[in-house]
Amino acid sequence: MGYGLAAVATVGVGLLYGAGSRMVARARRRAAARDDRGIAPVPSASILKPLHGAEPRLADNLATALDQRGYHAPAEMVCGVADAGDRALDALAGLKTDGPVALRTVIGGRPKGRNAKVGNLESIAAQASGEMLVLADSDMAVPPDYLASLASALAQPGVGAATCLYVGRGDAGFWSRLVAAGIDTHFLPSVELGLATGRANPCMGSTIALRAQTLEQIGGMAAFRDVLADDFEIGVAVRAAGLRVVVPDMVLVHGCADAHARQMLRQELRWNATVAGLDKAGYLGSVVLHPLPLALIGGLLGGGVFAWGVALAALLVRGRIALAACQLDPFGRKATVKLQLLALVPLRDLLSFTTFLGALAVRNVHWRGANMAITAPTSTLKD
Template sequence: MIAAAQIASLIGWLVLALAAVGTLYWAFATWVLARFLQQEKPAAARFDAVTLLKPLYGSEPQLEANLASFLRQTHQGPLQMVCGVQRADDPAADVVRALQARHPQARIDLVVDPARHGANAKVGNLINMMARAEHDVVVLSDSDIAVEPNYLAQVLAALERPGIGAVTCLYHGRGDGGFWSRLASAGPSYQFVVGLVFGKVMGLAEPCMGSTIALRRSTLQAIGGFEAFADVLADDHAIGAAVRAQGLGIAIPPLLLAHASAEQTLTQVWRQELRWAATIRALAPAGYAGSLIGFPLALAMLGSLFHPLPCLYLAAGAFAVRLSTKRVVDRHAGASTAPWWLLPLRDALSLSVFVASYFVRVVDWRGTRLRMEDDGQTVSPAENFSS
């Protein structure tokens, strides 16, 4: 019979091996990311008629500034922004009215419509908003995204490429709510974007994200409109899949948008990240399981409980690689998302969320509790939140 000490030793060596493989993977993935972002180049101003869709829910620390960044574009064509809320007393509506007052020259429409069309409230909001959309090119983006003035020029140039049906965008994190929001924002900056670009460049993934989904109205109609996604949990992923089913590709221009995090407590961070993780696990279970090697620093720290000396050496190597990732992202983002000393805590949190995601059936989306159905991709309202 194998003694408990031997089992512990074997587990330790397994964790050590995963950390070693993860460190090598992370070094290569960081190099791939750096090469990808170096492709960025100025794009000529465009004259396309564009409708920006901004589904809103509640106020956020810099909501007006985020929305205003979409109005300060080098774009030369007609530009309409449609903002939508589902309650007349939603504080986001007051933010939009303030935006209208500060930008009287801009075309900003506010839609207040309580009609529900399915379990996904964001998609229901989009369905209501589309009645006011006037232009051929539709650009959907989440309320917590901020962009630079060359954003539309780059997105529209990518959408014009042959065989492209939609454009999505990478993003880095920006903490707007203090310590916990900075910890949360380090995830998109120093983990998510690296794995996403690696998967895209290596042909392992075809992401489509709520940071931006730009497509022509004819493409949206061909995939069934937003109505086709009213009960889908990962609506952005599902829209991308539907576009690809039309024989069209999804382009990612080499620029980083800013994704604002406003979480003020660990509980808020945990629930948000658990929803993301559970969704990704449902969509791509094999790839998600393989992403375990994406936490080399946390694995090395865990392995030090079994084999302290070799794991500490490996942890130092993993930490050096993670610092190189931080330098690459911060350079292209133009700002530091979080201090270097948060990296071990960030990686430990990510590993904890990864493990917990295998035990989740109910997720929280901005106060709405949704139960994941058997396919893990569609949702229905849930009575109680439970992780």
């Protein structure tokens, strides 16, 4: 038993090494292509930002979307809240509005469906004027060529939508840094492996850029009112329309705001349970991507030196992935931040394995103050 688990962990180490290599290659391609991009014609653009409550560094994150240098077409950022008392509006007050991207605010009514974010987006999209619509989470910080990169991706033949990978940034203390470490060292390599093998068809709330006519073709935001994984389902609908969803080399930054352990665990269980609900077989198979805990269990069950050696190799390959994630950060990272991330790797690996197992028992998720049931395979929300 111990040797068997160590052997499975060895496979995981090899896969993660390959994922780390893809991350390094992505960073190099991004650096080489950043100043070599041209598209014609350039579409007018609307960045749609659904806001909900006060978030750490919300104003800073939104400001990066307004700072789109060299985008030679009309562009706007349309922020939406459900009611005029939402504290997210405070973050908009100090934003500069004299830059290349105009800023508008939409205050909508009560959402028509169970997914409050989609209801917000539905109100925002109705007011957007751009030919290219960019659905983007409020906690994303983006580089200055964000719109240009997305427009370039959409200009490729047969492309219906573009989505973006992201690294993590802890904005609310230790627990948020632990969440960010999970994004850097678990989320990123798993998506890279999925892209390499063809098993992943990502379409992520970090950013979904698509033409206004494409959104209309797939039924508008109203078609996704009652699904939990609205971003995933948008990707499914785009592909069903005969178009591709692409992932450009550009990487964004996700500001993690989990200030408490309970908040962190709720969110990570929701993320994992959503993935498990969409693809149970793939989710179970991904256990191989947890080589450290598998090797440690193998060592305790008699795997001997072999198992302990695999555990060490697992730590080293995860550290390599952490450094690759630092290289992908479009804003760069201080040496102290890199060291903090490396120090969190062992704890992060064990926590990820725990939430991986825990999500298999989850039937309800806590999301934006509400408890909702997941019904596979469509992740439909039910009260």
